[in-house]
Amino acid sequence: MRVGVILPSFEADAAEARSCAAAAEEAGIHGVFAYDHLWPPGEPGRPALAPFPLLGMLAAVTSRVMLGTLVARIGLMPENVLCREFRTLDALSGHRLIAGIGTGDHRSAAENLAYGIVPGTATARRRAVRSVAEDLVRAGIAVWVGAGSEATNAIAREVGATVNVFGAGADRVVELGRSGAVSWGGVLRRGAEEAAAQFRSLNEAGATWAVVGWPGSVAPIVRAARAAGIELGW
Numbered sequence: 001m002r003v004g005v006i007l008p009s010f011e012a013d014a015a016e017a018r019s020c021a022a023a024a025e026e027a028g029i030h031g032v033f034a035y036d037h038l039w040p041p042g043e044p045g046r047p048a049l050a051p052f053p054l055l056g057m058l059a060a061v062t063s064r065v066m067l068g069t070l071v072a073r074i075g076l077m078p079e080n081v082l083c084r085e086f087r088t089l090d091a092l093s094g095h096r097l098i099a100g101i102g103t104g105d106h107r108s109a110a111e112n113l114a115y116g117i118v119p120g121t122a123t124a125r126r127r128a129v130r131s132v133a134e135d136l137v138r139a140g141i142a143v144w145v146g147a148g149s150e151a152t153n154a155i156a157r158e159v160g161a162t163v164n165v166f167g168a169g170a171d172r173v174v175e176l177g178r179s180g181a182v183s184w185g186g187v188l189r190r191g192a193e194e195a196a197a198q199f200r201s202l203n204e205a206g207a208t209w210a211v212v213g214w215p216g217s218v219a220p221i222v223r224a225a226r227a228a229g230i231e232l233g234w
Helices: 015-027 051-061 079-092 109-114 122-138 150-159 170-177 192-205 219-227
Strands: 002-006 031-034 066-069 097-102 142-146 162-166 182-186 209-213
Touching: 002 066, 002 219, 015 031, 015 051, 031 051, 031 097, 031 209, 051 066, 051 079, 079 097, 079 122, 097 122, 122 142, 122 150, 142 150, 150 162, 162 170, 170 182, 170 192, 192 209, 192 219
Parallel strands: 002 031, 002 209, 031 066, 066 097, 097 142, 142 162, 162 182, 182 209
Antiparallel strands: none
16 A cells, blocks of 8 residues: 655745645655646635645645645636546656546535535536546546546546545445446545554555655654555655
């Protein structure tokens, strides 16, 4: 299992995110990821850095760590533009990209509507996810699709993408893993033993990645990974 960290991007500038990425690469953490929110969930008015320019900047100042979205929401831009954003970022990073995409849901609808973007129907959003995923897979880019309905998960499997679960338990990883690759995202548990047990259970469940929210430094991530027997570095 590989280990990643979500960048601290709910800030007015990218200084902390850049420090996070540099520390993650130095520590051998395998990937850094950016949310695609117009504001922090439930906190309109607070800043949120856009993922593509942020990751593009980090592509220029890192050389080994993977870069990814977790996840880019369908509908914020036309599908062909989203594909171009991903293809450009993949080229800029030397093909270190993980393209996480998702349909969005009722929890993100307010963000769209605040910017005059009317969410399409669930069927239309799934159709768009398929179109983007197929384009990126053909380009040789690793694609993660945010887990959702069975219909969404089936699309991920059909196009050869990894299903990404967020905040779920190891049992959900096992369940989804019966039909293909699964990555996990969520919050790292407090306490060294609890965090190590969390990584260990996800690894044993078959998760290909565990991506955790930024805990303020790389130290607890590194301790948990090492205690769980997960090798860091390249």
